[in-house]
Amino acid sequence: MQNLFPEKIDTLFINCNIATMADNGISINKNGALAVTGEIISWVGKEKNLPDNFKIKCKKNIDCKNRWILPGFVDCHTHLVYGGSRSNEFEMRLKGTSYEEISKQGGGIFSTVNASRNASKESLFTSASKRVKTLLKQGITTLEIKSGYGLNLESELKILEVIKQLDKKFPLHIEATFLGAHALPIEFKGNPDEYIDLVTHTMLPEVKIQGIATAVDVFCETIGFSLDQTKKVFQKAKELGFNIKLHAEQLSDSNGAGLASEFNALSCDHLEYLSLSGAKKMAQHNVIAVLLPGAFYYLKETRKPPVDIFRKLKIPMAVSTDLNPGTSPVHSMTLILNMACMLFDMTCEEALLGASINGAKALGLGNTKGSIEKGKDADLVVWDIDTPADLCYLAGFNPVEMVMIKGDKINF
């Protein structure tokens, strides 16, 4: 798209530094300017290249006082609609209670499943709203939320409906992913194939009819579902036209990434135990690697995802909060940027690309979100920082100055 000056401008940012995240790099424009027309970025470049009378012609000029503009963050993997809390389990573990003991007492994911099943739509909406607001205030403008704490038709649909409500209520763009095959519900103990049949032949078609999810995800793992079971779900999902995503190779190598790649998945997520052959398949099918350092941190894992292999094979890496009550109660993308650098040895540039354009690609939104380019949605954050690396290096604070989504300034 040619960088011609737009005829009409609604907002003009001047006196700013812009990290566009276009062209596979941070791509810095110092002393930049950025124009927004309607919902769209209509011009981006050096301020000195603006025509003389340009500022006067614009409805609204925003002097950024040398601050930084980056694309709004894309958080491409969360489970933030859930009932209950797991802080009691966190306390118990610190006092020496084992995972097994906690599980025996009804803890772990099933405590969240029970609480989510028992929660009203209203209460799920209220608690999730708080989390969405927290993410928005910290610069996340596009968000994926998975179901997966219902594990029966009624409760899975309830969670997906709450996600739809959140998308309507909040200015963020929210993508819903159906994760019926997140864990085996207790009532199907010993009969995983039967549950997979329910997911495949009952839940999936109903989710499709209701049009309340764009992607389908599975937890493929020794403690989740087998490769064959995953394949069954994916076949039906593909047939119904869903995008495909996979929780793959988090705790062991099940070759899930290879399978997902054959289904042209948008992303494989976690990937600590990914093999070289799995990675090669991902590269071949342009699958995004979504890395989740929050879960790595909370689970005290030691095996890191193979970042060097992703680099070599040019597999784009996304990073995400994985916001969930059990393994990653992390509410901040900047904290995830920090962990991506500190725990996974990613560079600041890689982490920032992971939270923006590569996150967008992991949701199939690479054409409209995740970078500052003419013609893309005007999802922007103004940050009070000295350099983009500050977002990775400094921890525990929120230097957001302003958030804009589709051309609208967000008021908190």
Add this chain to the structure above:
Amino acid sequence: MQNLFPEKIDTLFINCNIATMADNGISINKNGALAVTGEIISWVGKEKNLPDNFKIKCKKNIDCKNRWILPGFVDCHTHLVYGGSRSNEFEMRLKGTSYEEISKQGGGIFSTVNASRNASKESLFTSASKRVKTLLKQGITTLEIKSGYGLNLESELKILEVIKQLDKKFPLHIEATFLGAHALPIEFKGNPDEYIDLVTHTMLPEVKIQGIATAVDVFCETIGFSLDQTKKVFQKAKELGFNIKLHAEQLSDSNGAGLASEFNALSCDHLEYLSLSGAKKMAQHNVIAVLLPGAFYYLKETRKPPVDIFRKLKIPMAVSTDLNPGTSPVHSMTLILNMACMLFDMTCEEALLGASINGAKALGLGNTKGSIEKGKDADLVVWDIDTPADLCYLAGFNPVEMVMIKGDKINF
């Protein structure tokens, strides 16, 4: 102090849950009420125990809607007045540059020393003000700041003056610590004893005369100062009436804690390599153990401080941000609470005590700060959480609803 009802009340918090942090525990009062008279907490207890006409008699009732009140956090170890930034070094390390190479290029602590020496008082004040505001917004109401990036009389005094200005400007209580013996300045290379003479015989008396620090700290370490050098500084500091603190046993066991204990230090800080005999001396002299998980995290250390020994010997543990540009650019006490639990295996209760009453004790302020008790300063934070453990368990968000310091509600 008897829990009689005060005659005059300025603010009454009702419908709240209170975690007092008194009596060496979280000490929870559910359905509590709390009265503030002037700068002081004048009553705390169960709301049902309030006299019938009490709410009407009070000037200002605050309905906390079942939220939690905790004492304002005490951040007892920071280095937050500094010039420059080290985010470029963070980036360089992630790209593979070694510490040695960075050091050769003028990086590391000496880049901060240079930038701090070259900075005007005004610019130091401006950059530090941002950091103080960030801490305050996240529930820190008492703060210690060390000098130690000047390393000559003029620049050390400049930093201490900035700390004094910050204390005047902001409602937080700020304690200044003189850390002239933080590192050997380049101009004294090969002559550490000469520098220690300068610290002891020139700087210390001048700091005393100007009355701009209450405590003296030393970095006792193979890459810092020796035990003998530390002793010289402490002898003079004691003679002049300063409180004593020590950066001890962070990277190796120099037996600094034993020495500091003999000087009845308020605290020894870091302590990853503390020996049992050092710990015993700390216990004997009622020295607080200040644990700094941020530095442990950023330095990717693997040896943890001996938390079990502190428990056995009943040595109170404080936790702190250690906010500094090199090894702990952490701006949040809740993130430190999380790291204390995740990285040092502290319980939520221990971490919370560490950020409140034990932090206060590490500053010699145990009688006025750090817990919610009748007669103590009304430094309070209202948190939008379900349970105090949420402050440790959840990461990357700031559920502060209200901050009060000495009876005044803080407006952000």
